[in-house]
Amino acid sequence: MKIHIRGLPMMWASLLILSMIVLNTVPMTCGDEHNELKWSRAAAEEAEAVASIKCSGHGRASLDGLPIEGKPACQCNSCYSGDDCSVLLPNCAVDSGSAMVVSGWHRMGYSYEDGSYISRELEKVIRRLHEVVGNANTKGKYILFGAGSTQLLNAAIVGLSLKPPQNYTGNHSFSPANVVASIPFYQVYKQQTDIYNSLSFKWKGDASLWKNNSDSTENFIEFVTSPNNPDGRIMEPVLKGSSVKTIYDYAYYWPHYTGISTPVDTELMIFTISKLTGHAGSRFGWAFVKDRALYERMENYLDVNSIGSSHDTQLRALVLLKSVLKDKARGLFEFGHAYGWLKCERKEDGDCPAVLRAAGVMGRNGSVFHASNKYVRLSLIRSQDDFDLLLRKIDALVSQE
Amino acid sequence: MKIHIRGLPMMWASLLILSMIVLNTVPMTCGDEHNELKWSRAAAEEAEAVASIKCSGHGRASLDGLPIEGKPACQCNSCYSGDDCSVLLPNCAVDSGSAMVVSGWHRMGYSYEDGSYISRELEKVIRRLHEVVGNANTKGKYILFGAGSTQLLNAAIVGLSLKPPQNYTGNHSFSPANVVASIPFYQVYKQQTDIYNSLSFKWKGDASLWKNNSDSTENFIEFVTSPNNPDGRIMEPVLKGSSVKTIYDYAYYWPHYTGISTPVDTELMIFTISKLTGHAGSRFGWAFVKDRALYERMENYLDVNSIGSSHDTQLRALVLLKSVLKDKARGLFEFGHAYGWLKCERKEDGDCPAVLRAAGVMGRNGSVFHASNKYVRLSLIRSQDDFDLLLRKIDALVSQE
Numbered sequence: 001m002k003i004h005i006r007g008l009p010m011m012w013a014s015l016l017i018l019s020m021i022v023l024n025t026v027p028m029t030c031g032d033e034h035n036e037l038k039w040s041r042a043a044a045e046e047a048e049a050v051a052s053i054k055c056s057g058h059g060r061a062s063l064d065g066l067p068i069e070g071k072p073a074c075q076c077n078s079c080y081s082g083d084d085c086s087v088l089l090p091n092c093a094v095d096s097g098s099a100m101v102v103s104g105w106h107r108m109g110y111s112y113e114d115g116s117y118i119s120r121e122l123e124k125v126i127r128r129l130h131e132v133v134g135n136a137n138t139k140g141k142y143i144l145f146g147a148g149s150t151q152l153l154n155a156a157i158v159g160l161s162l163k164p165p166q167n168y169t170g171n172h173s174f175s176p177a178n179v180v181a182s183i184p185f186y187q188v189y190k191q192q193t194d195i196y197n198s199l200s201f202k203w204k205g206d207a208s209l210w211k212n213n214s215d216s217t218e219n220f221i222e223f224v225t226s227p228n229n230p231d232g233r234i235m236e237p238v239l240k241g242s243s244v245k246t247i248y249d250y251a252y253y254w255p256h257y258t259g260i261s262t263p264v265d266t267e268l269m270i271f272t273i274s275k276l277t278g279h280a281g282s283r284f285g286w287a288f289v290k291d292r293a294l295y296e297r298m299e300n301y302l303d304v305n306s307i308g309s310s311h312d313t314q315l316r317a318l319v320l321l322k323s324v325l326k327d328k329a330r331g332l333f334e335f336g337h338a339y340g341w342l343k344c345e346r347k348e349d350g351d352c353p354a355v356l357r358a359a360g361v362m363g364r365n366g367s368v369f370h371a372s373n374k375y376v377r378l379s380l381i382r383s384q385d386d387f388d389l390l391l392r393k394i395d396a397l398v399s400q401e
Numbered sequence: 402m403k404i405h406i407r408g409l410p411m412m413w414a415s416l417l418i419l420s421m422i423v424l425n426t427v428p429m430t431c432g433d434e435h436n437e438l439k440w441s442r443a444a445a446e447e448a449e450a451v452a453s454i455k456c457s458g459h460g461r462a463s464l465d466g467l468p469i470e471g472k473p474a475c476q477c478n479s480c481y482s483g484d485d486c487s488v489l490l491p492n493c494a495v496d497s498g499s500a501m502v503v504s505g506w507h508r509m510g511y512s513y514e515d516g517s518y519i520s521r522e523l524e525k526v527i528r529r530l531h532e533v534v535g536n537a538n539t540k541g542k543y544i545l546f547g548a549g550s551t552q553l554l555n556a557a558i559v560g561l562s563l564k565p566p567q568n569y570t571g572n573h574s575f576s577p578a579n580v581v582a583s584i585p586f587y588q589v590y591k592q593q594t595d596i597y598n599s600l601s602f603k604w605k606g607d608a609s610l611w612k613n614n615s616d617s618t619e620n621f622i623e624f625v626t627s628p629n630n631p632d633g634r635i636m637e638p639v640l641k642g643s644s645v646k647t648i649y650d651y652a653y654y655w656p657h658y659t660g661i662s663t664p665v666d667t668e669l670m671i672f673t674i675s676k677l678t679g680h681a682g683s684r685f686g687w688a689f690v691k692d693r694a695l696y697e698r699m700e701n702y703l704d705v706n707s708i709g710s711s712h713d714t715q716l717r718a719l720v721l722l723k724s725v726l727k728d729k730a731r732g733l734f735e736f737g738h739a740y741g742w743l744k745c746e747r748k749e750d751g752d753c754p755a756v757l758r759a760a761g762v763m764g765r766n767g768s769v770f771h772a773s774n775k776y777v778r779l780s781l782i783r784s785q786d787d788f789d790l791l792l793r794k795i796d797a798l799v800s801q802e
Contacts (some may be wrong), residue, residue: 007797013540037445037449039449039500040448040449040500040502041438042444042500043500043501043502043720044438044441044442044444044445044502045501046502047441047501047502047504048439048440048441048502060691061582062508063501063522063719063720064508064523064715064719073514084405093656098447099441099443099444099503100464100503100505101441101445101447101448101449101500101501101503102448102500102501102503103500104449104501104721104724106463107463107465107682108679108680108681108682108683109681109682110675110681110682111682113474119465121464121465122465145713146707147548147706147708147710148706148707150705150706150707150708150709151706154706157597158597163598164598177626181608187703191705192620192705192706195446195559195701195702195705196559196599197564197565197599197600197601198597199598199600200598200600204720221788265512274511278509279509279711280509280510280708281508281510281512281712282509282713283707283708283709283710283711283712284711286667300596304592304593305548305550305552305555305596305706306547306548306684306707307548307549307551308684309548310548310682310683310684310685310711310714311682311683312682312683312711312713312714312716312717313713314465315464315465315713316713318464318465319464319776323505335594357613363686374568
């Protein structure tokens with residue numbers, strides 16, 4: 001058995017871990033008044049006390065975890081289980097991160113200094129990140145924040161579609177915008193389009209079905225997810241023409257998922273922190289919009305839907321993205337590339353995942369990535385223990401043969 | 402001039418300050434290893450360093466504030482202005498709060514231990530708060546979290562309205578639910594209903610216009626805001642009958658806005674932290690729903706609209722509401738009652754606000770509260786300096802006469 005390992009973008013990852021970002025802890029010096037914490041001390045101590053609860057060093061308790069016998073229960077690292085996280089599981093992921101302190105008075109009001117719902121510091125960091133990574137040209141584009149990219153996708157549909165004539169009964173020449181995407185697509189596109197039973201937009205399924213209709217008088221909105229979810233392909237719009245508007249979902253257009261050949265520079269670009277740092281639970285996404293009128297319609301949607309985006313979440317995104325930017329973002333993305341794409345080259349090993357499974361190595365089938373099952377993707381962003389174990393098992397498998 | 406001051410609920414308050422909740426800071430003891438902070442130290446120091454920036458003791462800089470000359474700018478307390486917050490303004494509010502620390506790894510995934518998007522610890526604290534305050538019966542009701550009550554209001558409309566028949570063109574017997582509210586109403590009700598151009602629901606204005614129609618075959622959804630925004634009245638539904646569904650917006654049903662005569666116990670009750678502690682920027686609200694099917698439809702809406710509510714925000718709400726609960730929530734609400742309702746009793750003082758303005762005292766006109774302008778509401782939840790100043794000015798005014 002010959003083994004070829006090369007870098008491969010990771011898809012399907014619901015939790016990418018910010019593993020290279022290690023917090024620099026500053027040792028406490030007695031008598032150094034500069035280091036005396038005041039209002040944040042109790043909160044910091046409580047957080048550390050909770051975080052230090054038993055958990056065997058392989059998990060952490062959280063203030064908002066369900067308590068067991070009055071104490072917050074351990075949330076084990078993905079490698080560990082059991083009440084105190086002492087049971088090692090085969091399936092691990094590294095886990096570290098950037099801490100932050102939120103004061104009781106932080107950003108209580110609805111808006112920021114400029115009257116908007118957007119932290120301009122966070123905006124700056126986001127624009128800088130795209131510049132450093134080289135994955136998007138944000139110049140001359142307006143920015144919007146949403147509760148994940150999810151909320152922004154819907155803002156885009158509402159923003160791009162038209163209002164029906166007053167007292168519309170279905171007999172006028174007006175027709176709803178046809179919302180489409182290429183199969184396989186992210187199911188939320190359809191769910192969001194369907195849920196309002198809107199006269200302004202209607203789900204019409206696979207984009208390719210409408211290829212020949214696209215210079216008709218009907219309006220189309222096409223979702224283009226690139227790289228695509230779930231199959232990772234780089235996508236282009238299927239429909240073109242003056243009656244077609246395109247929503248570009250670039251959730252996965254980061255160096256740990258794909259090669260960044262060129263900065264994207266489209267009219268409506270949507271990103272999310274979920275697939276960038278793995279902080280899906282924060283619900284934070286952003287959109288760049290070229291057209292002023294569209295930007296305003298989307299902004300209005302976000303105001304009406306939730307009066308902007310949580311300030312707590314914006315502060316957290318700021319802290320996280322500043323961490324990502326350290327060392328020109330190399331920490332996260334170079335680490336994130338570390339995936340193995342393994343091929344079983346013996347003729348009889350047609351089912352490579354099975355061969356590896358038998359040897360105690362779990363990978364993701366090549367077919368998931370539209371390759372054959374001669375291939376397996378190995379996840380290497382785990383603990384050193386796991387990596388050593390993987391090497392030992394593969395070594396044993398190769399020696400056996 | 403005789404002065405009568407009695408407790409009055411505050412309405413219109415966009416920012417209620419959690420002033421009684423003072424963080425207990427624990428003094429640092431050298432050599433006490435228990436007090437050594439580890440991973441949270443740098444974040445805590447950074448937050449304190451930023452928070453301690455100049456600002457003359459009358460404001461705070463924030464990590465996500467716009468920097469001036471490379472340093473985060475001061476956000477002055479509402480009483481102060483100027484670059485370094487050294488300029489005292491007449492219109493002050495006290496400002497304190499509860500701090501929290503968020504680790505880099507806090508709740509990165511989409512869901513909590515039970516697979517939901519809801520922190521069960523926060524749920525417990527919310528139910529306990531209603532029990533202690535006595536403003537709502539939450540027993541036997543499902544809970545939902547939203548991005549402010551705003552998102553929940555829309556979830557309720559979608560959840561309560563029906564799907565039109567497939568390929569509906571307006572000629573069937575199906576008709577959209579008529580969404581109504583009593584004038585004056587919160588404008589977001591109308592905006593949310595209008596923005597989707599939905600076949601399922603339609604804005605129909607003032608509830609009283611439909612009073613005689615309400616036992617027709619048409620469906621109605623009525624928003625009942627009690628106490629009402631903006632006028633503070635305790636409200637009851639205008640429409641009744643089997644074809645009417647009611648959304649109760651209880652944003653202001655707390656002891657600092659109104660007397661709590663009885664715990665509310667309705668089918669669909671919506672609350673928000675914005676009007677409870679003043680943390681509008683956090684975007685956090687919750688709903689209690691009696692009917693299982695409605696709860697599931699609303700939950701589905703929240704999933705599709707934003708994949709649940711930010712975990713960072715939920716942690717902050719937990720910390721804030723735990724603070725509110727200290728001392729059986731007396732701190733916040735007894736303090737919150739401290740408003741003055743002042744009446745000018747001399748015949749010639751028909752414009753009481755003007756009389757006070759001339760004496761350098763700013764209040765809110767009685768007419769705002771549907772009383773006459775013989776009355777003024779004085780805001781007493783300000784700094785001790787301000788309170789002393791108010792007493793001095795009123796004393797001077799009375800002596801003058």
